Amino acid sequence: MMPRKPSYDRDALIDQARDIFWRYGWAGTSLKDLERELKLKPGSFYAAFGSKDALYAMALERYARDGVTNLEEMAQLLGPLGALKAQLRRVIDASGAPTKACMLAKTYAELQAKDHELAGQARTHMVTMKACFADLFRRAQAVGEISPxxxxxxxxARYQSDLLGLRLSAERxxxxxxxxAEDIAADLDRL
Amino acid sequence: MMPRKPSYDRDALIDQARDIFWRYGWAGTSLKDLERELKLKPGSFYAAFGSKDALYAMALERYARDGVTNLEEMAQLLGPLGALKAQLRRVIDASGAPTKACMLAKTYAELQAKDHELAGQARTHMVTMKACFADLFRRAQAVGEISPxxxxxxxxARYQSDLLGLRLSAERxxxxxxxxAEDIAADLDRL
DNA sequence: TATATACTTGAGTGATCACTCAATAAACCC
DNA sequence: GGGTTTATTGAGTGATCACTCAAGTATATA
Structure with a gap:
């Protein structure tokens, strides 16, 4: 009367897919690639995730959520300005990450021209991130770390723009x- | 004894291809797209350009060359620092351009993970552009526009990074x- | 005008794309 | 263990990918 459980760890698979999409992009990742890396036959893949785009959306969501979480953790530890400065170092060190460039930016750059739904989702996540940065700047002003x-x-907006540039530059x-990163941090201190 | 001339303007076709590649990217542009837009049947296309990648390389080359030319023209007109500041406005105004984002950056971001040859060419062109920027900063110091x-x-390096970020941000x-752009220009004046 | 030359055409190549589905196997409750 | 339900498998779908090539056509010189 009751069913069989999947043999895979769905959560871990989404993480793995995120890394592949992050690195190779949307068009650069084929179903064959995913099936090989996630060790899933086509049938299982579609039963688990529905479609390539649906999995990509989940991966994006997770990427954005982790970004916000990490930023807030750093803010707790280092204060608002400290978090903003630490983020600069974090993104270019990130030796474990598939690539230094931002997945949201890569997705947006690749798919925006085609009005792909995933570009819109990436855009939304970037808006959220920008709001997080604004909040940190506000808190930095509140505690007197920077001028009001x-x-x-x-x-x-300027910080996010610089961060995107930095992350793309870090790929070269x-x-x-x-x-x-030092120079951007120095500008932050000058505020 | 002597041959027939092509009915198309090869030079104009490369410009047109550059705009399509620039906007839609490498994977986002199919041969069908190019054939339709350039009004070339497959046979003519391959006789004229050899391959999709070969045409993309020509488009990249032209994009980079035009960038350098334009920058030097602005330097003649506005001086080295003036050119660097004007470039900031130029890239975000550019209403005629297929997209605000830099084609070199888009190409590099899309193809670097696959070690595609075009990524290497984009990288080379970015190195050249960076050298142009450095030259302008040197000249700005020589004429006393900025501190030595x-x-x-x-x-x-910082300027190029900021410019890439700005151009991607301008797409949103x-x-x-x-x-x-104003804030970046203000930082330039502060030097 | 005759002929050589190269451009134009478009059907067609095998490979790969995202995706489907019927058959089979495994795990659960009774 | 029997019966039900769902996971797993992998061959196969039509569409599209970059690209080829032989046949037909237009333009140059002699």
Missing amino acids: DHDPDRLA DDVNASQI | DHDPDRLA DDVNASQI
């Missing part, structure tokens, strides 16, 4: 990403 | 790219 003269939303071996 | 205390190469309608 600047608009937190404007600071957040001809640029010293650490130096750029 | 900073390393021009380091300034160039939830960010005020003009404000970011």
